[in-house]
Amino acid sequence: MIWNETAECMSRDERTALQGKRLKAVVERVYFNCEPYRKRMQQAGVTPGDINSLEDIVKLPFTCKQDLRDYYPFGLLSSPMSEIVRIHASSGTTGKPIVVGYTRNDLGVWNEVGARCLTAYGLGKNDVVQVSYGYGLFTGGLGVHGAVETIGGTVVPMSSGNTDKQILMLRDMGVKALCCTPSYALHLAECIERSGIPRSDFQLKVGIFGAEPWTEQMRKEIERRLGVKAFDIYGLTEITGPGVGHECEFQCGTHINEDHFYPEIVNPETGEPVAPGEVGELVFTTLTKEGMPLIRFRTHDLTKLNYDKCECGRTSVRMSKIMGRCDDMLIIRGVNVFPSQIESVILETEEFEPHFFITVDRVNNTDTFEIKVEVKEQFYTDDISGMLKLQKKLASRIQSVVGLNPTIRLVEPRSLQRSEGKEKRVLDKRVFCN
Protein backbone atom coordinates (compact mmCIF):
# COMPACT_ATOMS: atom_id res chain seq x y z
CA MET A 1 0.00 0.00 0.00
CA ILE A 2 1.13 3.55 -0.72
CA TRP A 3 0.01 6.51 1.40
CA ASN A 4 0.68 9.35 -1.05
CA GLU A 5 1.00 8.00 -4.57
CA THR A 6 1.47 11.41 -6.15
CA ALA A 7 4.47 12.18 -4.01
CA GLU A 8 5.97 8.73 -3.71
CA CYS A 9 5.61 7.53 -7.30
CA MET A 10 6.15 10.71 -9.36
CA SER A 11 8.63 10.55 -12.23
CA ARG A 12 12.23 11.49 -11.60
CA ASP A 13 11.90 14.62 -13.78
CA GLU A 14 8.81 15.81 -11.96
CA ARG A 15 10.44 15.21 -8.61
CA THR A 16 13.65 16.97 -9.57
CA ALA A 17 11.63 20.01 -10.64
CA LEU A 18 9.69 19.96 -7.36
CA GLN A 19 12.88 19.58 -5.32
CA GLY A 20 14.49 22.46 -7.21
CA LYS A 21 11.53 24.71 -6.48
CA ARG A 22 11.52 23.75 -2.81
CA LEU A 23 15.28 24.15 -2.53
CA LYS A 24 15.03 27.71 -3.83
CA ALA A 25 12.34 28.49 -1.26
CA VAL A 26 14.19 27.01 1.70
CA VAL A 27 17.44 28.76 0.74
CA GLU A 28 15.58 32.08 0.63
CA ARG A 29 14.04 31.27 3.99
CA VAL A 30 17.36 30.63 5.76
CA TYR A 31 19.12 33.50 3.99
CA PHE A 32 16.62 36.07 5.10
CA ASN A 33 15.74 34.63 8.53
CA CYS A 34 18.86 33.03 9.92
CA GLU A 35 22.06 35.04 10.31
CA PRO A 36 24.59 32.15 10.49
CA TYR A 37 23.33 30.82 7.14
CA ARG A 38 23.34 34.27 5.55
CA LYS A 39 26.91 34.95 6.70
CA ARG A 40 28.16 31.60 5.52
CA MET A 41 26.54 32.02 2.11
CA GLN A 42 27.99 35.51 1.80
CA GLN A 43 31.43 34.13 2.64
CA ALA A 44 30.98 31.50 -0.05
CA GLY A 45 29.80 34.17 -2.49
CA VAL A 46 26.36 32.63 -3.05
CA THR A 47 23.01 34.40 -2.93
CA PRO A 48 19.52 32.92 -3.14
CA GLY A 49 19.46 34.23 -6.72
CA ASP A 50 22.15 31.70 -7.64
CA ILE A 51 19.93 28.77 -6.67
CA ASN A 52 17.52 28.10 -9.50
CA SER A 53 17.42 24.34 -9.80
CA LEU A 54 18.32 21.25 -7.83
CA GLU A 55 21.77 20.95 -9.39
CA ASP A 56 22.69 24.35 -7.95
CA ILE A 57 22.72 22.73 -4.50
CA VAL A 58 26.47 22.05 -4.82
CA LYS A 59 27.09 25.81 -4.66
CA LEU A 60 25.82 25.88 -1.07
CA PRO A 61 28.10 25.50 1.96
CA PHE A 62 27.71 22.46 4.23
CA THR A 63 26.21 22.46 7.72
CA CYS A 64 27.59 20.12 10.36
CA LYS A 65 26.79 18.86 13.83
CA GLN A 66 29.22 21.36 15.36
CA ASP A 67 27.08 24.21 13.97
CA LEU A 68 24.14 22.93 15.99
CA ARG A 69 26.29 23.08 19.10
CA ASP A 70 27.83 26.46 18.29
CA TYR A 71 24.41 28.04 17.80
CA TYR A 72 22.80 26.22 20.75
CA PRO A 73 19.97 26.43 21.53
CA PHE A 74 18.04 28.54 19.00
CA GLY A 75 20.66 30.16 16.75
CA LEU A 76 19.78 28.09 13.68
CA LEU A 77 16.03 28.67 13.84
CA SER A 78 14.55 30.29 10.76
CA SER A 79 11.17 30.92 12.37
CA PRO A 80 10.35 33.21 15.29
CA MET A 81 9.71 31.42 18.61
CA SER A 82 6.04 32.37 18.31
CA GLU A 83 5.78 29.85 15.47
CA ILE A 84 7.76 27.07 17.16
CA VAL A 85 5.33 24.61 18.72
CA ARG A 86 7.66 21.84 19.82
CA ILE A 87 11.27 21.15 20.82
CA HIS A 88 13.13 17.87 20.56
CA ALA A 89 16.73 17.17 21.48
CA SER A 90 19.43 14.54 21.26
CA SER A 91 22.71 14.14 23.11
CA GLY A 92 25.67 16.27 22.05
CA THR A 93 29.37 16.15 22.79
CA THR A 94 29.93 18.81 25.39
CA GLY A 95 27.05 17.96 27.67
CA LYS A 96 24.83 20.29 25.69
CA PRO A 97 22.12 18.49 23.72
CA ILE A 98 21.38 19.19 20.08
CA VAL A 99 18.10 21.06 19.97
CA VAL A 100 15.63 21.24 17.10
CA GLY A 101 12.44 23.33 16.86
CA TYR A 102 9.32 22.45 14.86
CA THR A 103 6.57 24.72 13.53
CA ARG A 104 3.04 23.40 13.17
CA ASN A 105 3.72 22.76 9.48
CA ASP A 106 6.91 20.87 10.35
CA LEU A 107 4.88 18.55 12.56
CA GLY A 108 2.43 18.14 9.68
CA VAL A 109 5.20 17.10 7.30
CA TRP A 110 6.60 14.75 9.95
CA ASN A 111 3.20 13.11 10.35
CA GLU A 112 2.87 12.83 6.57
CA VAL A 113 6.22 11.07 6.08
CA GLY A 114 5.53 8.87 9.12
CA ALA A 115 2.19 7.87 7.58
CA ARG A 116 4.03 6.88 4.38
CA CYS A 117 6.29 4.58 6.45
CA LEU A 118 3.46 2.83 8.31
CA THR A 119 1.47 2.40 5.10
CA ALA A 120 4.50 0.82 3.43
CA TYR A 121 4.60 -1.70 6.31
CA GLY A 122 1.02 -2.65 5.44
CA LEU A 123 -0.63 -0.82 8.36
CA GLY A 124 -3.89 1.12 8.22
CA LYS A 125 -6.76 2.56 10.22
CA ASN A 126 -7.87 -0.82 11.60
CA ASP A 127 -4.54 -1.59 13.21
CA VAL A 128 -3.31 -1.15 16.76
CA VAL A 129 0.32 0.04 17.02
CA GLN A 130 2.29 -0.06 20.26
CA VAL A 131 4.96 2.64 20.41
CA SER A 132 7.71 1.51 22.76
CA TYR A 133 10.23 4.13 21.73
CA GLY A 134 10.89 6.58 24.55
CA TYR A 135 8.52 9.55 24.69
CA GLY A 136 10.05 12.91 25.50
CA LEU A 137 12.93 14.89 24.06
CA PHE A 138 13.87 11.86 21.95
CA THR A 139 12.09 12.08 18.58
CA GLY A 140 11.23 8.37 18.47
CA GLY A 141 8.13 8.12 20.66
CA LEU A 142 6.21 11.23 19.68
CA GLY A 143 7.30 10.92 16.04
CA VAL A 144 5.82 7.48 15.46
CA HIS A 145 2.87 8.36 17.71
CA GLY A 146 1.90 11.15 15.30
CA ALA A 147 2.29 8.83 12.33
CA VAL A 148 -0.10 6.22 13.79
CA GLU A 149 -2.74 8.88 14.46
CA THR A 150 -2.30 10.26 10.95
CA ILE A 151 -3.14 6.94 9.28
CA GLY A 152 -6.09 6.64 11.66
CA GLY A 153 -4.70 3.61 13.48
CA THR A 154 -4.93 3.12 17.23
CA VAL A 155 -1.81 4.07 19.12
CA VAL A 156 -0.77 2.47 22.42
CA PRO A 157 1.71 5.04 23.77
CA MET A 158 3.77 2.75 26.00
CA SER A 159 7.12 4.56 25.87
CA SER A 160 10.14 2.48 26.91
CA GLY A 161 10.68 0.26 29.94
CA ASN A 162 8.37 -1.81 32.16
CA THR A 163 8.59 -4.98 30.11
CA ASP A 164 5.82 -6.88 31.93
CA LYS A 165 3.34 -4.12 31.17
CA GLN A 166 4.58 -3.98 27.58
CA ILE A 167 3.76 -7.69 27.15
CA LEU A 168 0.38 -7.31 28.84
CA MET A 169 -0.62 -4.46 26.53
CA LEU A 170 0.76 -6.23 23.43
CA ARG A 171 -1.53 -9.14 24.18
CA ASP A 172 -4.63 -7.47 25.64
CA MET A 173 -4.84 -4.55 23.18
CA GLY A 174 -4.56 -6.92 20.21
CA VAL A 175 -1.48 -5.03 19.01
CA LYS A 176 -0.62 -5.70 15.36
CA ALA A 177 2.58 -3.66 15.11
CA LEU A 178 5.30 -2.95 17.64
CA CYS A 179 7.71 -0.03 17.30
CA CYS A 180 10.94 0.00 19.34
CA THR A 181 14.70 -0.40 18.99
CA PRO A 182 15.74 -3.76 17.53
CA SER A 183 17.67 -4.66 20.68
CA TYR A 184 14.62 -4.00 22.85
CA ALA A 185 12.54 -6.15 20.46
CA LEU A 186 14.84 -9.08 21.15
CA HIS A 187 14.66 -8.45 24.87
CA LEU A 188 10.86 -8.43 24.66
CA ALA A 189 10.91 -11.65 22.61
CA GLU A 190 12.97 -13.31 25.32
CA CYS A 191 10.65 -12.11 28.07
CA ILE A 192 7.59 -13.31 26.15
CA GLU A 193 9.21 -16.75 25.75
CA ARG A 194 9.94 -16.86 29.48
CA SER A 195 6.42 -15.73 30.42
CA GLY A 196 5.03 -18.93 28.91
CA ILE A 197 2.17 -17.02 27.22
CA PRO A 198 1.45 -18.88 23.95
CA ARG A 199 2.24 -17.00 20.76
CA SER A 200 -1.37 -17.59 19.63
CA ASP A 201 -2.54 -15.11 22.32
CA PHE A 202 -0.88 -12.29 20.37
CA GLN A 203 -2.03 -10.59 17.14
CA LEU A 204 1.48 -9.18 16.53
CA LYS A 205 2.50 -9.29 12.85
CA VAL A 206 4.68 -6.27 12.13
CA GLY A 207 7.84 -4.89 13.75
CA ILE A 208 8.96 -1.28 13.18
CA PHE A 209 12.54 -0.91 14.30
CA GLY A 210 15.10 1.84 14.18
CA ALA A 211 17.19 4.37 16.17
CA GLU A 212 20.21 2.05 16.21
CA PRO A 213 22.07 0.05 13.56
CA TRP A 214 21.03 -3.58 13.12
CA THR A 215 22.12 -6.44 10.91
CA GLU A 216 20.28 -8.83 8.59
CA GLN A 217 21.01 -11.59 11.12
CA MET A 218 19.35 -9.57 13.85
CA ARG A 219 16.35 -9.03 11.58
CA LYS A 220 16.04 -12.79 11.02
CA GLU A 221 16.38 -13.50 14.72
CA ILE A 222 13.71 -10.94 15.65
CA GLU A 223 11.39 -12.25 12.94
CA ARG A 224 11.82 -15.82 14.11
CA ARG A 225 11.49 -15.18 17.83
CA LEU A 226 8.84 -12.49 17.78
CA GLY A 227 6.93 -13.93 14.82
CA VAL A 228 6.75 -10.61 12.95
CA LYS A 229 7.92 -9.17 9.66
CA ALA A 230 10.54 -6.65 10.72
CA PHE A 231 10.90 -3.29 8.93
CA ASP A 232 13.50 -0.57 9.25
CA ILE A 233 12.37 2.98 9.99
CA TYR A 234 15.04 5.63 9.44
CA GLY A 235 15.43 9.08 10.88
CA LEU A 236 17.73 11.63 12.46
CA THR A 237 16.78 14.15 15.10
CA GLU A 238 18.48 16.95 13.16
CA ILE A 239 16.43 16.26 10.04
CA THR A 240 13.09 15.49 11.73
CA GLY A 241 13.14 12.11 13.52
CA PRO A 242 11.77 8.73 12.41
CA GLY A 243 10.14 8.99 8.99
CA VAL A 244 13.02 10.33 6.93
CA GLY A 245 12.98 6.92 5.27
CA HIS A 246 11.46 3.46 5.44
CA GLU A 247 11.61 0.02 3.89
CA CYS A 248 8.81 -1.33 1.72
CA GLU A 249 7.53 -4.90 1.44
CA PHE A 250 10.43 -5.79 -0.88
CA GLN A 251 13.02 -4.71 1.69
CA CYS A 252 15.65 -3.78 -0.86
CA GLY A 253 16.90 -0.53 0.65
CA THR A 254 15.42 2.35 2.63
CA HIS A 255 13.16 4.65 0.60
CA ILE A 256 13.98 8.25 1.42
CA ASN A 257 11.10 10.72 1.48
CA GLU A 258 13.19 12.88 -0.78
CA ASP A 259 10.50 15.38 -1.71
CA HIS A 260 11.04 16.66 1.87
CA PHE A 261 14.55 15.48 2.75
CA TYR A 262 16.94 15.61 -0.18
CA PRO A 263 19.90 13.22 0.12
CA GLU A 264 23.30 13.60 -1.52
CA ILE A 265 26.38 11.38 -1.26
CA VAL A 266 29.71 13.21 -1.11
CA ASN A 267 33.32 12.26 -0.72
CA PRO A 268 33.91 12.72 3.03
CA GLU A 269 37.35 14.23 2.45
CA THR A 270 36.76 16.60 -0.46
CA GLY A 271 33.04 17.26 -0.07
CA GLU A 272 32.62 16.66 -3.82
CA PRO A 273 29.60 14.63 -4.97
CA VAL A 274 30.49 11.01 -5.79
CA ALA A 275 29.30 9.18 -8.92
CA PRO A 276 25.77 7.72 -8.61
CA GLY A 277 25.80 4.40 -6.76
CA GLU A 278 29.16 5.01 -5.10
CA VAL A 279 29.68 4.90 -1.34
CA GLY A 280 30.27 8.19 0.47
CA GLU A 281 28.99 10.44 3.22
CA LEU A 282 25.26 11.01 3.39
CA VAL A 283 24.23 14.68 3.32
CA PHE A 284 20.67 15.93 3.85
CA THR A 285 18.88 19.14 2.94
CA THR A 286 15.45 19.67 4.45
CA LEU A 287 13.44 21.05 1.54
CA THR A 288 10.24 21.97 3.37
CA LYS A 289 11.23 22.60 6.98
CA GLU A 290 10.37 25.97 8.50
CA GLY A 291 11.49 25.87 12.13
CA MET A 292 15.05 24.73 11.68
CA PRO A 293 15.85 23.92 8.07
CA LEU A 294 19.25 22.34 7.56
CA ILE A 295 21.12 22.95 4.33
CA ARG A 296 23.51 20.21 3.23
CA PHE A 297 23.79 18.72 6.69
CA ARG A 298 26.65 16.22 6.92
CA THR A 299 25.49 13.10 8.75
CA HIS A 300 28.94 11.41 8.84
CA ASP A 301 27.09 8.19 7.94
CA LEU A 302 28.57 6.24 5.03
CA THR A 303 26.17 4.70 2.51
CA LYS A 304 25.14 4.72 -1.16
CA LEU A 305 21.96 5.59 -3.08
CA ASN A 306 20.01 3.65 -5.71
CA TYR A 307 17.80 5.73 -8.05
CA ASP A 308 16.11 2.80 -9.83
CA LYS A 309 12.36 2.46 -9.56
CA CYS A 310 11.44 -0.08 -6.89
CA GLU A 311 9.20 -3.10 -7.51
CA CYS A 312 6.77 -1.63 -4.98
CA GLY A 313 5.98 1.19 -7.41
CA ARG A 314 7.74 3.95 -5.50
CA THR A 315 10.24 6.02 -7.43
CA SER A 316 11.84 7.54 -4.36
CA VAL A 317 15.57 6.93 -4.00
CA ARG A 318 16.69 3.99 -1.88
CA MET A 319 19.55 4.11 0.57
CA SER A 320 21.69 1.06 1.45
CA LYS A 321 22.21 0.12 5.07
CA ILE A 322 24.58 2.53 6.82
CA MET A 323 28.03 1.02 6.36
CA GLY A 324 29.88 2.95 9.02
CA ARG A 325 30.83 6.45 10.04
CA CYS A 326 33.50 8.84 8.89
CA ASP A 327 33.97 10.39 12.33
CA ASP A 328 34.54 8.77 15.71
CA MET A 329 30.96 8.96 16.96
CA LEU A 330 29.66 5.78 18.57
CA ILE A 331 25.99 4.95 18.81
CA ILE A 332 25.52 3.00 22.03
CA ARG A 333 22.02 1.90 23.01
CA GLY A 334 20.73 4.51 20.59
CA VAL A 335 22.71 7.32 22.27
CA ASN A 336 25.39 9.29 20.40
CA VAL A 337 28.70 9.13 22.23
CA PHE A 338 31.92 10.88 21.21
CA PRO A 339 35.24 9.76 22.71
CA SER A 340 36.02 13.47 23.20
CA GLN A 341 33.15 13.68 25.72
CA ILE A 342 34.66 10.86 27.75
CA GLU A 343 38.06 12.50 27.52
CA SER A 344 36.79 15.83 28.83
CA VAL A 345 35.13 14.21 31.86
CA ILE A 346 38.27 12.23 32.69
CA LEU A 347 40.43 15.33 32.35
CA GLU A 348 38.16 17.16 34.78
CA THR A 349 38.32 14.37 37.37
CA GLU A 350 41.61 14.84 39.22
CA GLU A 351 42.04 11.27 40.44
CA PHE A 352 42.49 9.89 36.92
CA GLU A 353 45.25 9.93 34.33
CA PRO A 354 44.23 11.38 30.95
CA HIS A 355 44.34 7.96 29.29
CA PHE A 356 41.37 5.74 28.64
CA PHE A 357 40.15 2.96 26.42
CA ILE A 358 36.53 2.44 25.41
CA THR A 359 35.23 -1.01 24.54
CA VAL A 360 31.76 -1.38 23.04
CA ASP A 361 30.23 -4.78 22.47
CA ARG A 362 26.82 -6.37 22.16
CA VAL A 363 26.02 -9.04 24.73
CA ASN A 364 22.57 -10.66 24.76
CA ASN A 365 21.47 -8.03 22.25
CA THR A 366 22.29 -5.13 24.54
CA ASP A 367 25.20 -2.80 23.95
CA THR A 368 27.89 -2.87 26.61
CA PHE A 369 29.95 0.24 27.27
CA GLU A 370 33.19 -0.17 29.20
CA ILE A 371 35.87 2.42 29.91
CA LYS A 372 39.29 1.46 31.21
CA VAL A 373 41.06 4.18 33.19
CA GLU A 374 44.19 4.54 35.24
CA VAL A 375 44.08 6.10 38.68
CA LYS A 376 46.88 8.59 39.36
CA GLU A 377 49.63 7.07 41.48
CA GLN A 378 48.85 9.11 44.59
CA PHE A 379 45.17 8.18 44.51
CA TYR A 380 45.65 4.43 44.65
CA THR A 381 44.83 3.49 48.22
CA ASP A 382 44.64 0.50 50.46
CA ASP A 383 40.89 0.91 50.71
CA ILE A 384 38.64 -1.20 48.43
CA SER A 385 35.51 0.80 49.19
CA GLY A 386 37.41 4.01 48.46
CA MET A 387 38.47 2.64 45.08
CA LEU A 388 34.92 1.54 44.33
CA LYS A 389 33.76 5.06 45.20
CA LEU A 390 36.22 6.47 42.66
CA GLN A 391 34.77 4.11 40.06
CA LYS A 392 31.25 5.21 40.86
CA LYS A 393 32.15 8.89 40.84
CA LEU A 394 33.57 8.69 37.32
CA ALA A 395 30.65 6.56 36.08
CA SER A 396 28.07 9.04 37.33
CA ARG A 397 29.96 12.03 35.89
CA ILE A 398 30.10 10.34 32.50
CA GLN A 399 26.46 9.40 32.76
CA SER A 400 25.49 13.01 33.39
CA VAL A 401 27.35 14.11 30.25
CA VAL A 402 26.56 11.38 27.74
CA GLY A 403 23.36 9.99 29.27
CA LEU A 404 24.65 6.44 29.52
CA ASN A 405 26.03 4.61 32.52
CA PRO A 406 29.42 3.10 31.62
CA THR A 407 31.19 0.22 33.31
CA ILE A 408 34.39 1.72 34.69
CA ARG A 409 37.39 -0.59 34.96
CA LEU A 410 40.32 0.59 37.01
CA VAL A 411 43.57 -0.65 35.57
CA GLU A 412 47.15 -0.57 36.76
CA PRO A 413 49.33 2.50 36.22
CA ARG A 414 50.81 2.85 32.73
CA SER A 415 49.00 -0.25 31.52
CA LEU A 416 46.95 1.56 28.86
CA GLN A 417 48.66 1.89 25.55
CA ARG A 418 50.36 5.23 24.91
CA SER A 419 50.98 5.93 21.29
CA GLU A 420 52.41 8.73 19.26
CA GLY A 421 50.00 10.84 17.29
CA LYS A 422 46.47 9.56 16.95
CA GLU A 423 45.70 7.27 19.83
CA LYS A 424 43.46 4.31 19.27
CA ARG A 425 41.11 4.64 22.17
CA VAL A 426 38.01 2.79 21.01
CA LEU A 427 37.30 -0.83 20.24
CA ASP A 428 33.84 -1.45 18.80
CA LYS A 429 33.33 -5.20 18.69
CA ARG A 430 29.77 -5.01 17.37
CA VAL A 431 29.13 -6.18 13.83
CA PHE A 432 26.57 -4.23 11.81
CA CYS A 433 27.39 -5.16 8.25
CA ASN A 434 26.91 -8.62 6.89
Add this chain to the structure above:
Amino acid sequence: MTTKQLSVFLENKTGRLNDVTKILAKANINMRAFSVADSADFGILRLLVDDTEKAKEELRKNGFAVSVTDIIGIKMANKPGTLNKILDILAEAKVYIEYMYAYSDSDKAITAIKPDDMEKAVKVISENNITML
Protein backbone atom coordinates in the same frame (compact mmCIF):
# COMPACT_ATOMS: atom_id res chain seq x y z
CA MET B 1 54.17 -0.03 67.81
CA THR B 2 52.54 0.02 64.44
CA THR B 3 53.73 -1.99 61.49
CA LYS B 4 54.16 -0.76 57.93
CA GLN B 5 52.09 -2.67 55.43
CA LEU B 6 52.43 -2.46 51.64
CA SER B 7 49.27 -2.27 49.55
CA VAL B 8 49.57 -3.06 45.86
CA PHE B 9 46.80 -2.39 43.32
CA LEU B 10 46.34 -5.34 40.95
CA GLU B 11 44.03 -5.99 38.05
CA ASN B 12 42.31 -9.33 38.32
CA LYS B 13 44.23 -11.28 35.76
CA THR B 14 46.23 -14.47 35.78
CA GLY B 15 49.87 -14.11 36.67
CA ARG B 16 49.75 -10.72 38.39
CA LEU B 17 50.50 -12.10 41.86
CA ASN B 18 53.43 -14.06 40.46
CA ASP B 19 54.83 -10.82 39.04
CA VAL B 20 54.88 -9.33 42.53
CA THR B 21 56.42 -12.33 44.23
CA LYS B 22 59.04 -12.62 41.48
CA ILE B 23 60.16 -9.03 41.98
CA LEU B 24 60.37 -9.50 45.75
CA ALA B 25 62.27 -12.78 45.37
CA LYS B 26 64.79 -11.15 43.06
CA ALA B 27 65.34 -8.34 45.56
CA ASN B 28 65.78 -10.91 48.31
CA ILE B 29 62.84 -9.60 50.31
CA ASN B 30 61.07 -11.93 52.69
CA MET B 31 57.30 -11.82 53.17
CA ARG B 32 55.79 -12.31 56.61
CA ALA B 33 52.14 -12.04 55.71
CA PHE B 34 50.18 -11.78 52.51
CA SER B 35 46.49 -11.16 51.87
CA VAL B 36 44.33 -10.21 48.89
CA ALA B 37 41.12 -8.19 49.00
CA ASP B 38 39.21 -8.15 45.77
CA SER B 39 36.33 -6.55 43.93
CA ALA B 40 34.90 -7.64 40.58
CA ASP B 41 37.81 -6.47 38.47
CA PHE B 42 40.64 -5.37 40.69
CA GLY B 43 42.27 -6.47 43.91
CA ILE B 44 44.45 -4.99 46.62
CA LEU B 45 47.34 -7.11 47.73
CA ARG B 46 48.44 -6.46 51.32
CA LEU B 47 51.93 -7.47 52.38
CA LEU B 48 54.10 -7.44 55.48
CA VAL B 49 57.75 -7.72 54.46
CA ASP B 50 61.12 -7.52 56.19
CA ASP B 51 62.23 -4.44 54.23
CA THR B 52 59.24 -2.26 53.45
CA GLU B 53 61.11 0.64 51.85
CA LYS B 54 63.11 -1.55 49.52
CA ALA B 55 60.05 -3.60 48.54
CA LYS B 56 58.10 -0.43 47.80
CA GLU B 57 60.87 0.91 45.60
CA GLU B 58 61.33 -2.34 43.70
CA LEU B 59 57.60 -2.65 43.02
CA ARG B 60 57.25 1.00 41.95
CA LYS B 61 60.23 0.63 39.63
CA ASN B 62 58.32 -2.19 37.97
CA GLY B 63 55.23 -0.05 37.44
CA PHE B 64 53.04 -1.13 40.35
CA ALA B 65 50.87 1.30 42.30
CA VAL B 66 52.06 0.84 45.87
CA SER B 67 50.99 2.60 49.04
CA VAL B 68 52.18 2.19 52.60
CA THR B 69 49.62 1.81 55.38
CA ASP B 70 50.03 1.56 59.14
CA ILE B 71 48.52 -1.52 60.71
CA ILE B 72 48.84 -3.22 64.07
CA GLY B 73 50.59 -6.57 64.10
CA ILE B 74 50.00 -8.70 67.13
CA LYS B 75 51.88 -11.79 68.15
CA MET B 76 49.85 -14.08 70.35
CA ALA B 77 49.69 -17.58 71.69
CA ASN B 78 48.24 -20.11 69.28
CA LYS B 79 45.45 -21.36 71.54
CA PRO B 80 41.67 -21.00 71.79
CA GLY B 81 40.35 -17.63 72.93
CA THR B 82 43.36 -15.39 72.38
CA LEU B 83 42.07 -13.63 69.27
CA ASN B 84 38.66 -13.34 70.87
CA LYS B 85 40.18 -11.54 73.84
CA ILE B 86 41.93 -8.99 71.62
CA LEU B 87 38.81 -8.34 69.57
CA ASP B 88 36.77 -7.86 72.74
CA ILE B 89 39.20 -5.23 73.94
CA LEU B 90 38.91 -3.31 70.67
CA ALA B 91 35.14 -3.64 70.55
CA GLU B 92 34.75 -2.36 74.10
CA ALA B 93 36.89 0.65 73.19
CA LYS B 94 34.61 1.12 70.14
CA VAL B 95 37.46 0.69 67.68
CA TYR B 96 36.15 -0.32 64.27
CA ILE B 97 38.22 -2.84 62.30
CA GLU B 98 38.45 -1.98 58.63
CA TYR B 99 40.06 -5.29 57.77
CA MET B 100 42.30 -7.92 59.28
CA TYR B 101 44.07 -11.11 58.41
CA ALA B 102 45.88 -13.69 60.49
CA TYR B 103 48.00 -16.78 60.34
CA SER B 104 49.28 -19.26 62.88
CA ASP B 105 52.27 -21.54 63.05
CA SER B 106 53.26 -23.94 65.86
CA ASP B 107 52.83 -22.16 69.21
CA LYS B 108 52.49 -18.59 67.89
CA ALA B 109 49.84 -16.81 65.88
CA ILE B 110 50.09 -13.43 64.15
CA THR B 111 47.21 -11.14 63.31
CA ALA B 112 47.34 -7.92 61.30
CA ILE B 113 44.60 -5.42 62.09
CA LYS B 114 43.67 -2.17 60.33
CA PRO B 115 41.60 -0.14 62.83
CA ASP B 116 39.76 3.08 61.98
CA ASP B 117 41.34 4.83 64.99
CA MET B 118 44.99 3.79 65.17
CA GLU B 119 45.90 5.82 68.25
CA LYS B 120 43.08 4.46 70.34
CA ALA B 121 43.68 0.90 69.18
CA VAL B 122 47.38 1.00 70.05
CA LYS B 123 46.56 2.51 73.44
CA VAL B 124 44.02 -0.11 74.51
CA ILE B 125 46.13 -2.98 73.19
CA SER B 126 49.22 -1.89 75.10
CA GLU B 127 47.18 -1.19 78.24
CA ASN B 128 46.18 -4.84 78.13
CA ASN B 129 49.79 -5.99 77.90
CA ILE B 130 49.42 -7.54 74.48
CA THR B 131 52.60 -7.79 72.41
CA MET B 132 52.67 -5.93 69.16
CA LEU B 133 55.22 -6.63 66.44
